[in-house]
Amino acid sequence: MGRRIVLIDIDRHDEPLTVEVDELRDTVMVVGVPNTQVKFYLQRRDESSWFEGSIGGRYFIFDPTRLGKAE
Numbered sequence: 001m002g003r004r005i006v007l008i009d010i011d012r013h014d015e016p017l018t019v020e021v022d023e024l025r026d027t028v029m030v031v032g033v034p035n036t037q038v039k040f041y042l043q044r045r046d047e048s049s050w051f052e053g054s055i056g057g058r059y060f061i062f063d064p065t066r067l068g069k070a071e
Contacts, residue, residue, distance in 0.1 A: 004034070007042075007060035017060060029062070 002021040009015050019031035022039060029042040029051050042051035042062060051062040 005031070005062060007031075007062050010059050010061055012058070017058075 042053035
């Protein structure tokens with residue numbers, strides 16, 4: 001697996017999910033939940049959009065432009 005990133009649950013901002021990036025393309029990211037066999041896709045419309053995806057009834061976003069910036 002690759003580097004770890006933090007996904008934000010749009011309904012539960014205080015319950016982020018840390019995942020590992022398995023594959024990254026322009027509009028699709030495949031991520032895996034550490035220490036499990038769970039993998040899912042995040043998609044975006046274009047390179048200026050957030051990645052979005054859902055798993056287990058939760059909806060997550062990831063903004064790659066915020067990497068390395070303070071919250």
